Amino acid sequence: MDKSYIYLHGFASSPKSAKADFLRDRFREQQINLQIPNLNQGDFYNLTLTRQLHQIETEYNLKSEQKKVIIGSSFGGLTATWLAQRNPSVEQLFLLAPAFDFLTHVLPLLGNEKLQQWQIERDLSVYHHGEQRDVPLNYHFIEDLSQYSDAQLNRSLPTLIVHGRQDEIIPVQASRHYSASRPWVKLIEVESDHTLGNVLPEIWQAIKLNLD
Structure with missing residues (x-):
């Protein structure tokens, strides 16, 4: 039974990101089709973690017995981990600055005033790297995400994390903390920021070396 290989892009990104393009090409060289869904679904305003989970579970039939390997970048990495928690068909994870x-790390970047304004007005203008412009996001994104606790992510499966020590969005300490209590997780720290743009060849070598 053939495996499916899926890449999940990050928050306010797209299937045409630099990492997505790079990994798609590297997998193609191995004659593997890396599937890269658009998590924006043409409706970034109503984006939630729950919606992303349902999208991938439905599009790729994660309830089936066919094995899946998921690579997730940033918020896509968080999504990938929840998919693995909920679906035994996911047998391996590669997480890039997950x-x-x-909420602990990103909301303080907004500041209390902007956060309160978002909660009251329900809309926040977010720079979308995929569209290269500001687009609105509904506060329901926060309300939905607050229902999920990382402490519940306890399924044991081969997991490789690559995280930059200079990450200014999600500090490497988040991955250190996550991996410390989960012996099935291997953490590789690199000299990079949240984009990991300067270490793409190293990321590929790590993935290639650890593919089951």
């Missing part, structure tokens, strides 16, 4: 403790 957004563990997302």
